[in-house]
Amino acid sequence: MLNVQNISFSYTKNKTVINNFNFTLNEGEHLCVMGESGCGKSTLLKVIYGLLDLKKGTIFWKKNQVLGPKEHLVPGMEFFKYVAQDFDLMPYTSVSENIKKHLSRFYPTESEKRTQELLEVIEMTAFEKTKVKNLSGGQKQRVAIARALAKEPELLLLDEPFGQIDNFKKNTLRRHLFAYLKEKNIACIVATHDKNDALSFADKLLIIRNNKIIVNDAPKEIYNNPKEKYVAALFDDVNEITIDGKTHLLYPHQIKVVKNSDKKAIVLNSYFKGSYWLIEAAFQNTTIYFNSDNPLNDKKEIALSF
Numbered sequence: 001m002l003n004v005q006n007i008s009f010s011y012t013k014n015k016t017v018i019n020n021f022n023f024t025l026n027e028g029e030h031l032c033v034m035g036e037s038g039c040g041k042s043t044l045l046k047v048i049y050g051l052l053d054l055k056k057g058t059i060f061w062k063k064n065q066v067l068g069p070k071e072h073l074v075p076g077m078e079f080f081k082y083v084a085q086d087f088d089l090m091p092y093t094s095v096s097e098n099i100k101k102h103l104s105r106f107y108p109t110e111s112e113k114r115t116q117e118l119l120e121v122i123e124m125t126a127f128e129k130t131k132v133k134n135l136s137g138g139q140k141q142r143v144a145i146a147r148a149l150a151k152e153p154e155l156l157l158l159d160e161p162f163g164q165i166d167n168f169k170k171n172t173l174r175r176h177l178f179a180y181l182k183e184k185n186i187a188c189i190v191a192t193h194d195k196n197d198a199l200s201f202a203d204k205l206l207i208i209r210n211n212k213i214i215v216n217d218a219p220k221e222i223y224n225n226p227k228e229k230y231v232a233a234l235f236d237d238v239n240e241i242t243i244d245g246k247t248h249l250l251y252p253h254q255i256k257v258v259k260n261s262d263k264k265a266i267v268l269n270s271y272f273k274g275s276y277w278l279i280e281a282a283f284q285n286t287t288i289y290f291n292s293d294n295p296l297n298d299k300k301e302i303a304l305s306f
C-alpha cells in the first residue's frame, strides 16, 4: 500500500505547492489526480517517485520509505516507474530496443515475448523496427508507457499519459492499458485534465485546489455529488442555479426543455455537438447551458425543468 502522510513541498520559500496531503492507495488500485493547471499534479507525482525532497511528512510503499535526492543517490524508487510529460526515450534506436533496454539480456526469449506483449498493449507492433526519432509525439508517448511497464513496476506514475494521442487511439489505448494494469495488479496514479481517464477507469479520484486536496472519493460519488462548482467543472459545463433561495449545481443533461413551466429562458446560441446540441440561454440574469436533441432558434423563449 502507498501511504502518503502529511506531506508538504515547496520549490521556493514563500510558495507551498503541496500543502499537507494525506491519502492511501492499495496494490493494483487506480487513482486519478485532477485539478486546474498549476495546482501541483506533476509535482505530486515527482514527490511520490522520489525526485524531490519533502519539506514535511512521509511517503511509504509497503514498508519502504520513499526518499528524495538528498538521501537517495539515484533518485526514483526501484518498484515505481514514472512517465513524465517529456518522455525521455533513446531517439536513434528502434521502438522495440527502447522497450527491451529495460529487460534482462540474459533471457532473450522471455524478453522478446514481453516486448511483443507490450507492443500489442500500446498498438505499436507495426512500428517495432522504427527509430523513435521518426515517430509522432503521440507514438513516442505510447513507447514511453510500454518502456515503463517493461519491468512490471508495482506502481506506475503517469503524467498526462494520453495528452498527445488522438481521440480514436486514445480510447482503445486507455481500455488496453488499464485492463493490462488490473490484470498484472499494477497500481497507478494518473495526473490528468481528461474526465474520461477518471470517470471510466479510476477507482479513486483526488482533486486538488489551491495546493490542498479538496476531495478524495470514488469518481461516481464525486460526479454525482460535486462539492463545489470547481469540482463539477472538471467534468462538464456546469450551471449554478438558485431556486427558492437554494443554489444547485446542474450539468447540461440535467436541464430539460418542457412545454410549460414558470422557469423561462431566452435562447442565445445552439452549438452542434455530434449526437446532441448544446444550448446557451439567458436565465435569471445568468447564462446557462443545457443539452437538446435539436437546435433552438435564437431569442426564442422556452420553458425549462430542472
Ligand SMILES: Nc1ncnc2c1ncn2[C@@H]1O[C@H](COP(=O)(O)OP(=O)(O)OP(=O)(O)O)[C@@H](O)[C@H]1O
Pocket: 011, 012, 017, 035, 036, 037, 038, 039, 040, 041, 042, 043, 044, 191
Ligand atoms: N521546477 C520548478 N521550480 C519552481 N516552481 C515550479 C517548478 N515546477 C513547477 N513549479 C510551480 O509549481 C506549481 C505546480 O506545478 P505543477 O507542474 O505541479 O502543476 P500541474 O498541476 O501539473 O500543472 P499542469 O496541469 O499545467 O501540468 C506551479 O505554480 C508551477 O509554476
